[in-house]
Amino acid sequence: MTSLRRKARIAALQTLYEIDCTEHKAEDAVIHSTTEQSLSQEAISFTEKLVQGVLKNKSKIDEVIGRFAPSFPVAQMSVIDRNILRVAIFEILMDNTPVKVAINEAIELAKIFGSDSSPRLINGVLGSIVTKYGKASHKRPKEGKWQPSLKN
Template identity: 40%
Template sequence: MSSRPRGASDPLWPRRSSGCSACGSARSPCWSTALGGEGRGARSRGRRSELDDRVRSLRHGRRVALAALFEAEFGQRTPEAILERQLAHLGADAAAAELARTIVGAVVANRVDIDARIEAAAPQYPVVQLARMDRSILRCAIGEVLHSRTPPRVAIAEWVELARIYSGDPMRRLVNGVLGRIARETQADQTNSSEEGVSGHHL
């Protein structure tokens, strides 16, 4: 498990796509984009495009949050300060910025609980012994699973993939196992609370 992203360029920063999203041309937007299109097919493509844009924005937000937590591991600045600098520098859109702030805020506010959950789910991997990147991935992932509006299964899938990209397959498996256990425990706690509430209502 690596302590930093691999590759010649830092993959935490997503690359801008080029070409026409409508026809797949490698050149700038072509007539099919400029003219728009009419009817059900065009509307369907528009909805898919909006959904794709939002997914990309949220993925950008996760990467920026991860970059902020990772940089903060070196102790020069707070995660919040690093995050705001990165958001301003990258010109992140509202959806990306909101999710990034949610994740970083959750980790900062709940770090003790998050670390305890990591060690309970994977006692063979003490948090202090994890590489900085691995520790940051797990903290961000748990922060989103427990403290955001993202459906847990979506957050788990996204962070498992980020773990694979930035650390490797062993970390991907660890993140999948830890998040799966935490999600199941959280769901069980919520179910028990609901049942207790219903039982109490009928007393």
């Protein structure tokens, strides 16, 4: 059985994919993806939180991706991989999701929706981010304590 939060992450990924590939508004894309899955109000709220968080912080998140995946420019990355990373990085840096959970969920989404190499890419990028900032304990940093600099 798929958890409520995994369903919400799937809907968020589908929403972000739709936004990346079309000119649809975020609100319309959220309605489309959450209606297709018949999500509960709690799952819809979590989906909206993820989508809004990613969109609000997209440029910062994309800079982090670019720093930790220099061989894979964000614009040239597959839409799926790019948005899986965006959701996971948002959850790690700005949400209350434990780091280990965010990474595991991102890898599972990559296995379901990505290519054969997607899980390895996702794990590598997220693992590098966590290692760089000393969060190998997989616990979320205290608010305001972990704001990664985009400089070396």
